[in-house]
Amino acid sequence: MPDNEEELEQSDQAAEPTAEETSEPAADSVEPTAEEVSEPTAEATEPPAEEAAPARRRAPRTPRTGTRATGGRQRGGAAAVEEPPADPTDEPPPPPRMRDLYRNEIVPSMMREFGFTNPMQVPRIQKIVVNIGLGEALTNGRAMESATGDLATITGQKPIITRARKSIAGFKIREGNPIGTCVTLRGTKMYHFLDRLINMSLPRIRDFRGIPRRGFDGRGNFSIGIREQIIFPEIDYNQIDRIRGLQVTITTTAQDDATATRMLELYGMPFVREV
DSSP, X not given: OOSSHHHHHHHHHHHSOXXXXXXSOOGGGOXXXXXXXXXXXXXXHSOOHHHHHHHHOOOOOOOOOSSOTTTOBOTTXXXXXXXXXXXXXXXXXOOOHHHXXXXXXXXXXXXXXXXXXXXXXXXXXXXXXXXXXXXXXXXXXXXXXXXXXXXXXXXXXXXXXXXXXXXXXXXXXXXXXXXXXXXXXXXXXXXXHHHHIIIIIGGGSTTOOOBOGGGXXXXXXXXXXXXXXXXXXXXXXXXXXXXXXXXXXXXXXXXXXXXXXXXXXXXXXXXXXXX
């Protein structure tokens, strides 16, 4: 406790702030006017041109392909696979004319001629076998390759290599030696080959006077021997090593040669006329 009243008054005056200090606020606490709030300065809003220019530069966008390089998923979450553009050359082959000819003309005609009561009784072609025998393959190693290429070009199907079933000393053949090549055609390829054989290849034979009828085996199957493979338009004469013959066997469901002959005649097979 102070000893006298003077010391007490001096301490009270030192504790109370002056009127000037309480009435005048600091310059930092002064509120801005309406004009200053509504109209900001250009320096505060617009950045300098040197700093704004890099922000506006963006990398060029690349077109989206629908899939990502890593996961192969689209952004939506569903998987998407790119489809190559459609090639106009990848169209399905046309239906074979010989099959339509058989269904529309041959079947009704043979039902009238032979008295068939069911269309399933009319004979039809089961398969066509094209065979090339190569005895020269025992001495010439390239003969098998050339004959296989020619047969694949003619038929449009990869041939198989036929091998000897047993050894024959007189022909210098051992069991398992490659001695030929053949192709078995069925379905659409069979009808296309028959169409080209009858309408394009056989008329190109030199001095052609018709096909003899003695090629039937008595059970409705017909075989024809061709001396030159160059009668087929698919073979280029400048690309072959030598002229080879081939055999074409047409297997049918006919029970006898008469019905098989009539069926092939309706197909257009150029048989020799009977005298």
